[in-house]
Amino acid sequence: MAQAYSIEIDASDMMDKVNRLKNNMKPKQFENAMYGIFKETGRKTKTILKKDIPKDYHAKPREIGQAVKSPQLGFGGGGVSCSIPVTGHRGSIGGRYKASGGAKGWESLHKKYRITARVVKAGTTRLPKRMPGSYGGNPPFINTKAPKLNGVAFTRKTEERFPIMKVVGIGIPQMPRTRSEPHVQRDLKVFLENRMEHRFQALILHGR
Numbered sequence: 001m002a003q004a005y006s007i008e009i010d011a012s013d014m015m016d017k018v019n020r021l022k023n024n025m026k027p028k029q030f031e032n033a034m035y036g037i038f039k040e041t042g043r044k045t046k047t048i049l050k051k052d053i054p055k056d057y058h059a060k061p062r063e064i065g066q067a068v069k070s071p072q073l074g075f076g077g078g079g080v081s082c083s084i085p086v087t088g089h090r091g092s093i094g095g096r097y098k099a100s101g102g103a104k105g106w107e108s109l110h111k112k113y114r115i116t117a118r119v120v121k122a123g124t125t126r127l128p129k130r131m132p133g134s135y136g137g138n139p140p141f142i143n144t145k146a147p148k149l150n151g152v153a154f155t156r157k158t159e160e161r162f163p164i165m166k167v168v169g170i171g172i173p174q175m176p177r178t179r180s181e182p183h184v185q186r187d188l189k190v191f192l193e194n195r196m197e198h199r200f201q202a203l204i205l206h207g208r
Helices: 012-023 027-055 061-067 172-177 179-205
Strands: 003-008 074-075 079-087 089-091 118-119 122-126 154-156 164-166 168-171
Touching: 003 172, 012 168, 027 061, 027 074, 027 079, 027 154, 027 172, 061 079, 061 168, 061 172, 074 179, 079 164, 079 172, 172 179
Parallel strands: none
Antiparallel strands: 003 079, 074 079, 089 168, 118 122, 154 164
């Protein structure tokens, strides 16, 4: 199942500039101005995420760009809010995220070894000896000689041979809300503030 999160842009520390615009414009002008500012910021989000997320995670810019959807703008209380949806599936260990460990054939289920994966740039992630929660509590395994499994980590859902399920890591929608959040929020706010300043200067110089 695909994940879906939204990036909320907090403009609370820019309220002085917002109020200056509001006080110097007719209500409809202000609404249109804020709509344009947030729309541009929403479009810029894809570029920012493609730049910032790979600093923290092993994620490809192309995949990140595909996960970012069109901004959703809302009006209320004389202002405009902006929400940028980010959707996508969690990446498989051994698929999107390179992994090491495993064994040949049946040995992959009985031989003792630990699987590590490259998910975050800060270091490798070691999978637990037994997968918790909805995974079923069994060890993860990589069968290095099974072409159909493509080197991906799996675990058994029960004590029986089947069914098995992929072991997955963090999804792109979660990345701007975790390790990459400081970078993303900083760059979004800088761009938003610059667009707001540009709009205010246009109002001073051209009256619009």
